[in-house]
Amino acid sequence: MTVGQEHDQAVTRAVPPARAARADTGRVRHAMGAIGRATFLAAVAGFFALPLLWLATAPFDAHPTITASFPEFTLNNFRSLLDNPYVLTSLGNSVLQAAGSAVLVVVLAALAAYALSRVRIPGRDALLYVLLLLSSVVTGTAAMVPIFELATRLNLIDTHLGVVLTLSGGLLPAAIFILKDFMDGTPTSYEESARVFGASPLQILWHIVVPVIRPGLATIAVWAVASVWGSFLTPFILLRSPEKSPGAVILYTLYTEGGSPRLDLISTFSLLYSLPVVLMYIFVSRKYGFRFHGGIKR
Amino acid sequence: MGFVFPALVLIGVFLIFPALWTIYLGLTDFRLTGLAAADPQIVGVDNYTAALGDERFHTSLWLTVQFVLGSAIIGQAGLGFSIAWALRNRTGPVKRVVEGLVLLAWILPSSVVAFLWIALLDRDQGTLNALLHMPGFAWLLDHPMLSIIVFNTWRGTAFSMMLYGAALENVPPSHLETARLAGASTFQQLRDVVFPRIRGHMLTNLLLISLWTFNDFTSFQITAGGPEGRSEILPVYIYNVALSGGRLGFGAAVSFLVLLINLVLALVYLRLLRGRRGAEA
Amino acid sequence: MISLHGLTKEFPGGVKAVDALDLEIADGEFFALLGPSGCGKTTLLRTIAGLETPTSGRITIGNNDVTGLPPGRRDVAMVFQDYALFPHMDVTANIAYPLRIKKVPRAEREAKAAQTASRLSLSELLARRPGQLSGGQQQRVALARAIACHPTVFLFDEPLSNLDARMRLEARTFLKRLQRELAVTTVFVTHDQSEALAMADRIAVMSAGRIMQVGTPSEVFQRPSSTFVASFIGSTPMNLLPGVVKDGTLRVAGAVLPLPEGVAGGEEVVYGLRPEYMDLSVTAREDAFAGHVSVVENLGTSFLVTLEVTCDSGEHLVQAVVPEDAEPAPGGAAWAVPRHPRALVYRDGELVTP
Ligand SMILES: Nc1ncnc2c1ncn2[C@@H]1O[C@H](COP(=O)(O)OP(=O)(O)O)[C@@H](O)[C@H]1O
Ligand SMILES: [Mg+2]
Numbered sequence: 001m002t003v004g005q006e007h008d009q010a011v012t013r014a015v016p017p018a019r020a021a022r023a024d025t026g027r028v029r030h031a032m033g034a035i036g037r038a039t040f041l042a043a044v045a046g047f048f049a050l051p052l053l054w055l056a057t058a059p060f061d062a063h064p065t066i067t068a069s070f071p072e073f074t075l076n077n078f079r080s081l082l083d084n085p086y087v088l089t090s091l092g093n094s095v096l097q098a099a100g101s102a103v104l105v106v107v108l109a110a111l112a113a114y115a116l117s118r119v120r121i122p123g124r125d126a127l128l129y130v131l132l133l134l135s136s137v138v139t140g141t142a143a144m145v146p147i148f149e150l151a152t153r154l155n156l157i158d159t160h161l162g163v164v165l166t167l168s169g170g171l172l173p174a175a176i177f178i179l180k181d182f183m184d185g186t187p188t189s190y191e192e193s194a195r196v197f198g199a200s201p202l203q204i205l206w207h208i209v210v211p212v213i214r215p216g217l218a219t220i221a222v223w224a225v226a227s228v229w230g231s232f233l234t235p236f237i238l239l240r241s242p243e244k245s246p247g248a249v250i251l252y253t254l255y256t257e258g259g260s261p262r263l264d265l266i267s268t269f270s271l272l273y274s275l276p277v278v279l280m281y282i283f284v285s286r287k288y289g290f291r292f293h294g295g296i297k298r
Numbered sequence: 299m300g301f302v303f304p305a306l307v308l309i310g311v312f313l314i315f316p317a318l319w320t321i322y323l324g325l326t327d328f329r330l331t332g333l334a335a336a337d338p339q340i341v342g343v344d345n346y347t348a349a350l351g352d353e354r355f356h357t358s359l360w361l362t363v364q365f366v367l368g369s370a371i372i373g374q375a376g377l378g379f380s381i382a383w384a385l386r387n388r389t390g391p392v393k394r395v396v397e398g399l400v401l402l403a404w405i406l407p408s409s410v411v412a413f414l415w416i417a418l419l420d421r422d423q424g425t426l427n428a429l430l431h432m433p434g435f436a437w438l439l440d441h442p443m444l445s446i447i448v449f450n451t452w453r454g455t456a457f458s459m460m461l462y463g464a465a466l467e468n469v470p471p472s473h474l475e476t477a478r479l480a481g482a483s484t485f486q487q488l489r490d491v492v493f494p495r496i497r498g499h500m501l502t503n504l505l506l507i508s509l510w511t512f513n514d515f516t517s518f519q520i521t522a523g524g525p526e527g528r529s530e531i532l533p534v535y536i537y538n539v540a541l542s543g544g545r546l547g548f549g550a551a552v553s554f555l556v557l558l559i560n561l562v563l564a565l566v567y568l569r570l571l572r573g574r575r576g577a578e579a
Numbered sequence: 580m581i582s583l584h585g586l587t588k589e590f591p592g593g594v595k596a597v598d599a600l601d602l603e604i605a606d607g608e609f610f611a612l613l614g615p616s617g618c619g620k621t622t623l624l625r626t627i628a629g630l631e632t633p634t635s636g637r638i639t640i641g642n643n644d645v646t647g648l649p650p651g652r653r654d655v656a657m658v659f660q661d662y663a664l665f666p667h668m669d670v671t672a673n674i675a676y677p678l679r680i681k682k683v684p685r686a687e688r689e690a691k692a693a694q695t696a697s698r699l700s701l702s703e704l705l706a707r708r709p710g711q712l713s714g715g716q717q718q719r720v721a722l723a724r725a726i727a728c729h730p731t732v733f734l735f736d737e738p739l740s741n742l743d744a745r746m747r748l749e750a751r752t753f754l755k756r757l758q759r760e761l762a763v764t765t766v767f768v769t770h771d772q773s774e775a776l777a778m779a780d781r782i783a784v785m786s787a788g789r790i791m792q793v794g795t796p797s798e799v800f801q802r803p804s805s806t807f808v809a810s811f812i813g814s815t816p817m818n819l820l821p822g823v824v825k826d827g828t829l830r831v832a833g834a835v836l837p838l839p840e841g842v843a844g845g846e847e848v849v850y851g852l853r854p855e856y857m858d859l860s861v862t863a864r865e866d867a868f869a870g871h872v873s874v875v876e877n878l879g880t881s882f883l884v885t886l887e888v889t890c891d892s893g894e895h896l897v898q899a900v901v902p903e904d905a906e907p908a909p910g911g912a913a914w915a916v917p918r919h920p921r922a923l924v925y926r927d928g929e930l931v932t933p
Contacts, residue, residue, distance in 0.1 A: 033484075037384050041396055044381055048399035048452060053425060054417040055410070104308070112305035129568075131309060132505075133560050134317045136513040143553065145330070145546055146319035150312070169312025172305055174506065181502065189663035192630050197677040197728060198651025201301075207676075211667040222405070230407035233515065248409045270410040277405050290401075290460070 055274065058267035078268055086242050086250050087269060093160070094229055094246040095276070100164040101171065102224040106217055108168070109175035114209055116176065117183035118191075128180070131173035144237050151238050158240045166238065167228050175220050182216035183209070218288035222281055229277050247273040317557075324551035330544035338547065345551030354527065355552065358535040359559075362512065364443060365450070365531045370511035373451030375504060378458025383488075386466045397459070404456030412519035415449050419520075438521055442529035446517040453516065458503055465499035466492070505567050512560055532556050580606050581627065581732060581764060586636035588619075588626050588788075596622035598788035600636070604781075607762045609755070611775035614785035615811065620768040621660075623785075624734050627766065628657050640732060651680070656725035657734040660741070662717050664709035670696065670720050671705045677728035695727045696720075699757075715746045722754070726761065733758075733765040739774060751777055772812045776800060784808045806849055806928045815854045815883055818897055819925075820868075822850040829924075832897065833890030834868050836917065839924050841931040849925040856921040857899035859884060859907065860914040867914035868897045872907045882906040886915055 059078070082088065116124055147166055148157075156162030190212065194204045210217065232248045239245050242253070251273065254265040284290060324345055328338035349355050381400065385393050403411070418425050419437040427433050437445050469492055477487045493500070515533045523530035523538060530538065532552070540549020581604040588597040596619040604610045612620045625631045627638060629650035637646045645653045656677070664673050671692045672679075678688035696702055699719045709717055718738060725733055738754070739747045755778045758765050769775050775782045776796040783793045784807075792804045803809035809817045822831035824846045829836045831850045842848055860867060870886035878900070884907060886897045899915045907913050923932045 040380070041384055041392060044377075044384075045396050045399055048396075048403050048455075050425065050429075051411075051414045051418045051452065052399070052402065054414055058417070108305040108308060111301035115301035129505075129564055131313070132509060133557055133564065134313055136509045136560060143316045143320045143550075144541065145328075146316040146323065147312075150316060150319075165308065166312050169308050172309050173313070176305065177502075177506070187661060187663065189659040189661055190665060192625075192650075193657065193659055193663035194665075194676070194680075195630065196628050196650045196655060196657045198680045200651075203680065205301075207679075208665055212665075214667075226405040226407070230409060230411075232409055232519075248407055251409045251413075266413055270413055274406050274410050277407065278402065281401065281405050 054267065055271055058263065059271045078272075084250075084254070084265070086245065086253070087247075087272075089243055090245055090247040090250040091273070091276070093244055094248070094273070096160050097163050097167070097235070097246055098225040098228040100160065101168045101228045102221045104164060104168045105171050105175050105224040106221050109172055109179050109220060110210065110213075110217060111205070112172075113176045113179035113183050114205060117180050118188070128173065128177055132177055135170050135173040144233065147234070148237055157238060158244060159238075160244065162238045163235050163246075166234050167231060168224075171224050171227060175224065179213070179216055179220060182213045186212050215289040218284045219290050222277075222284050222290065225280060226277050229273075320550045321554050322550075323547050324554045326547045328547040328550070330541070330546055341547070345548045346555070348548065349552050349555060354530070354535065357527065358530050358532050361443060361529065362531040365447060365517075366508055366511050368443075368447040369450035370454070370507045371504065373447060374454045374458045374507050374511070375500075377451060378455045378460075378503075379462045381455070381459045382462035382466055385463065387471075400459055401456045403452050404454065408516045409519065411453060412516060415445075415452075415520050419445055439525050442521045442525060446521060446529050446531075449517065449520060450511060450514060454507060454511065458507060461499055461503045462496070465496040469495045501567055505564055508563055508567070509560055512556065512563070580604065580639075580641060581766070582637075582639045583627075584637045584639075586623070586626065586638065587634045588622050588631055589634045595788050597626060597633070600788070600790060602783060602790060602793070604764060604766060606764055609758050609765045609778060609780045610767065611779035611782045612766065612768045612785060613772060613775040613782050613811075614770065616770050618785045619788040620770070620785055621736055622788075624657070624736055624766060624768050627732075628655055628734050629653050630657075653732075654730050655732040655734055656728055656730040658718075658721045658725050658736065658738045660737045662709075662721040662738075662741075664717055664720055664724075666709055669706050669708055670701060670712075673709065673720055674723045674727050676724060681728070691727055692723075695723045698726075699723045714742050715750065718742060718750060722757070726757075731764065733763055735765065735767045737768055737770070739769070740771070747774075754778065773814055776812070784811060802923065802930065802932075803851075804930045806851065806925050809851050809923070809925070813853060815878075815898060815900060818850075818852050818854060818857065820850045820895055820897070821892060822848050822924075824848065832868050832888050832892065832895045834917075835865050836922075837866075837919060839919075839922060839932060841933050842924055842926070846926060848931070849928075851923040851925060852917050852921060854883060854898040854900045856918045857897070858916045858918065859899050859901050859905070860916050861907070861912075862914070864914050864916060866919075867916040868895075869912070869914050870897060872909050872911050872913050875906050875909055884913070884915075886913055888915075 116128070151157050151162045151166065154162070156165065186209070190208050191204050194208050199207065229246075230248055231246075232252070235246050236249050239249070242250070247269070251266065251269055254262050254269060281290070323338075325340055325342060326338040327341045327344075381396065385396060406414075416438075420427075424437070426437065427435050473491045473495070474487055477491045482490065513533050514531075515537065517529065517531065518534045518537060521529045523534040533556075536549045536552050536556070539545050539552065543549075581602075583600055583602040586597055586600045586602075587595065589595045598619075600623065612623060614620055622631060626633050627640075629645070629648060633646065637644060639645065640653060640655070665676065668676065671689055674692035674695055675683075675688040678691060683691070693702070693705065696705055699722060701716065701719055701723060704712060704716060704720075709720070712720065718741070721738070739750050742750055751774060767775075767779065776799075779796060781793060781795055782799050784791045784799060786807055792799055792808045794802075799808065800812055803812055803817070806819055810819060820832045822829050822836075824830075824838065824842055824844050827838055827844075829838055829842070829848070829850065836850075863869065868886060868888045870888035872884055873887045873896075874883075874885040876883040876885075881900050881902055882905075884899050884901055886899070888895045888897050897915050901907075923930060925931065
C-alpha cells in the first residue's frame with residue numbers, strides 16, 4: 001500500500017505537469033464514477049423497495065390504511081383472515097395449479113428445446129417466433145371466449161386440469177425459447193461422447209443434458225410458478241366454484257358488503273400469498289442458481 | 299424429433315386452436331349476449347375497417363406505443379442494463395440486496411402487486427405523497443400513463459437485469475481492458491466492446507419484453523384504463539370492448555391487429571440487430 | 580482391423596469433407612491421421628465413430644460391417660478434442676459412465692473406475708469435478724473413461740492440442756506407452772506432424788478429404804510422395820526449389836547439380852531437400868546455392884540459417900541447419916551445399932526419385 005503510494009507520488013513528480021494533471025483528472029473521474037455508481041444503486045434499491053413497504057407494515061397494523069406507516073402491532077389480521085373459509089383452500093389450489101403447470105412446462109419445454117436445439121430444420125427459428133407471438137395474443141383477453149368454449153367442450157370447465165393446461169399452453173413458447181438458448185450454449189460433444197458409449201436419447205437427456213442445464217430448468221420452473229401464481233383471468237373464467245379458485249382470484253373477493261376493499265384482509269392475504277413464491281425463489285436460487293442465459297448464438 | 303411432439307400437442311390445442319378461433323371470431327359479429335351471441339354472422343373485414351377507423355383504437359395504439367417505449371425499452375431494458383452494468387464484477391451484500399429487491403418486484407403475484415401500487419400512489423393516503431409531502435396529488439388521475447409506465451418498469455426490470463447480467467459475463471475482461479488501455483470512455487467501451495458482443499442477448503431481451511409489455515394486462519388492475527381512457531392501452535381496450543362491452547367479434551379483430559403489430563415489431567428487431575451484424579462481418 | 584471402402588462424406592452445401600477414401604488399419608496399430616486444419620480428419624474420425632452418416636462407402640470394424648450401426652453398438656471409444664467430461668459428475672462417475680450405460684452394478688463399476696484411475700495416476704482426484712482439474716488431468720480422465728469400457732477401437736481427436744508444450748511431450752510418451760500395453764487399435768487425429776511422427780506406427784497424410792500418402796513415420800519423413808506431404812512433414816520445412824534439366828545437369832536456383840535418377844532432359848521439376856541435409860560453406864562453389872544470410876534461428880543444439888538466393892529464375896529462400904558454433908553472421912555471403920544423395924525430385928507435384 002505505502003510502497004504503491006510512494007511509487008505513485010514519485011511518478012507524479014517525475015512526469016510533466018500536463019500528464020500529472022491528466023492522471024489527477026483520471027483519479028477524480030474514477031472517484032466520481034464510484035460515487036455515481038453507489039448513488040445509482042442506492043436509488044435503485046429505494047425505488048424497488050418503496051412499494052414493498054406497505055406489504056411489510058399493513059398486515060401487522062390494527063387499523064391499516066393505504067399509507068405504509070409504523071404499525072400498531074397486531075396479529076389479529078391473520079386470525080380474521082383465516083376465518084374466511086376460502087383462504088386456506090385457495091392457497092392449496094394455487095399450489096396445485098402452479099406446481100402442475102410448472103412441471104408440465106419444464107418437462108415439455110426441455111424436451112422440445114433439446115430437440116429444436118440439436119436438429120437443424122429449416123424455419124425452426126421462424127416457428128418459435130410465430131409461437132411466441134401467438135402466445136402473447138392468446139393469453140390476452142379476446143381469446144378468453146374461445147378458451148372458455150374449448151374448455152367446455154373438453155369437459156375441463158371448473159377443473160384444475162383445465163387451468164393447468166391452458167396456462168401451460170401459453171407459457172410453453174417463451175419457455176422453449178429461453179431453454180433453447182441454454183441448450184445452444186452447451187457443447188454437443190457431451191452428448192456425442194455419451195452416444196459413443198451407447199447411451200439412448202432419453203439416457204442422454206436424463207444423465208447429461210438435464211444436469212448440465214439444471215439452472216435453466218430451475219429458472220423456468222420459478223418463472224412458470226410465479227406466472228401462474230399471479231394469473232387472475234384464466235382461473236377466473238375457467239373455474240366456477242370458489243373451493244377451486246386460487247389465491248389470486250380469492251384476493252378480489254375480500255371486499256366489504258358495501259364494495260370497499262377490506263385493507264386489513266387484503267394486505268394480510270397479499271403477504272401470505274406472496275411468501276410461498278418468495279421462499280421458492282430463495283430456495284431454488286440457493287440450490288441451482290437463477291439466471292436467464294439468453295442470447296441467440298449463431 | 300419425437301421430443302417436440304408433446305409440447306406441440308399442448309401448444310396446438312391450447313394455443314394455436316384458440317388463436318385461430320380468435321382470428322375467425324374477428325370476422326364475425328359475435329357478441330357475448332343478445333341475438334348475435336346465439337347466431338353470429340360472418341361480416342368479413344367489417345370489424346377491421348371499423349377498428350382502423352375508430353378514434354379510440356388510434357388513441358389506444360398510441361398509448362401502447364408510449365407504454366412499450368417508456369416501460370419496456372427505456373424502462374426495463376435501459377434500467378435493467380444499467381443495474382447489470384453497475385453490479386458487474388461485484389459481489390457481497392450490495393449486489394444481493396439490489397438484485398433481491400428487483401427480483402422481488404418481479405416474482406410477486408400480479409394481483410398483490412397491483413394493490414401495492416394503488417397503496418403507493420393513493421391520492422390521500424398514498425405512501426409516495428406522504429413521503430414527498432404533497433398530500434392530495436392524484437398520480438393515477440393526473441398522470442395515469444406515467445404511473446403505469448413507472449409501474450411496469452418496476453415490475454419487469456428483473457428479467458432484463460438478469461439477462462444482461464449473464465450477457466456481460468460473456469464479455470471477455472481482456473476486451474474491456476484493451477479498450478480502457480486505449481483510453482476509451484465508459485460510453486466508448488459500451489459502444490465498441492460490450493454492445494457488439496451482447497447483440498444476440500439484446501435481441502432476445504427486447505423481443506420478449508416488448509411482446510410481454512404489449513400484451514400486459516396488469517395495469518388494468520391499477521387504472522382500469524382510466525380516467526377517460528387516458529391509460530387505455532390495447533390489452534385494456536380489448537378487454538373493455540370484448541368482455542365489458544360484449545363486442546367479441548370486434549375485440550377478436552383488434553387482437554389480430556395486435557398480433558400483426560407484434561409481428562412487425564419482431565421483424566424490425568430481427569432486421570435491426572441481425573442486419574447490422576451482417577454488415578459488420 | 581478397420582477398413583474403409585470408398586468412404587465419402589458430403590455436408591449439406593456441397594463440402595466434401597471426406598472424399599472416396601480407402602484405408603486399412605491393422606489390429607493393434609497406432610494410426611495417425613495427419614493433415615492441415617479443415618482437411619477432414621475430424622469428420623473421418625466421427626464417421627468411423629458413427630456420429631456422422633457417410634454419404635456413400637462402407638466401414639468395417641473386425642469382421643462386422645458397421646456402416647449402418649449407431650455409435651453405441653460399434654464398440655469404439657472416442658476422446659474428444661475438448662475431452663467432453665461431464666461437468667456435473669466427479670471423476671469416478673465420469674470414468675464409470677460407459678459402464679453405467681452397460682448396466683454394470685454401481686459397486687463393480689466404481690471399483691473398475693478406481694482401478695483404471697490408479698493406472699493413470701488419478702487416484703487422488705477421484706472425488707473432484709472436471710472444473711477442478713488441470714488440462715493434463717482432464718485429458719487423463721478422458722483417457723481413463725475411454726479405457727474403462729474395453730473397446731476394440733480408440734478414436735482420439737487431437738487429444739494433446741489443449742495441453743501446454745511441456746505437458747504435451749510428457750503426454751505423448753505416456754499415451755504411446757499406454758497404447759502399447761493395451762494393444763488396442765487406435766486412430767489418432769492430429770495436425771501436428773511431429774506428434775504423428777513421434778507416436779504413430781503408421782501415418783495417413785490427408786488433404787482436402789483425400790489421403791495423400793500412407794506409410795510409417797520414416798517412410799513419410801524420408802520419401803514424401805508429393806510436394807504437399809514434403810512441405811507438411813518435418814519441423815523445419817523442406818526446401819522446394821524449381822529446377823530445370825539442361826545439358827545433363829540439373830539447374831536449381833543458380834546451382835549446377837548432377838542429374839538425379841528418373842529425370843529426362845528439358846524437364847521442369849521441383850528439387851526437394853531437407854535443411855538438415857544442407858551444409859553451409861563460406862567459399863564459393865558451383866554446386867551450391869549462393870546467397871546472403873538473412874535470418875539465423877537458434878534451435879538449441881543447432882541453428883536454422885535462411886539464405887536469400889537471387890538468380891535468373893527470381894528470388895528464393897534456401898534453409899540449412901548448421902551445428903552450434905558454426906552459424907554464420909547475418910548479412911554475409913554464404914553457400915548452401917546440398918548432400919546430393921538425399922535430394923528428392925518432384926515432377927507435377929509427384930515424387931519421381933526412385
Ligand atoms: N457439420 C458440418 N457442416 C458443414 N460442413 C462441415 C461440418 N463439419 C465440418 N465441415 C467442413 O468439413 C471440412 C472438414 O472439417 P473437419 O473434419 O472438422 O476438419 P479437420 O478436423 O481436419 O480440421 C471443413 O471444410 C469444414 O468446414
Ligand atoms: Mg478437427
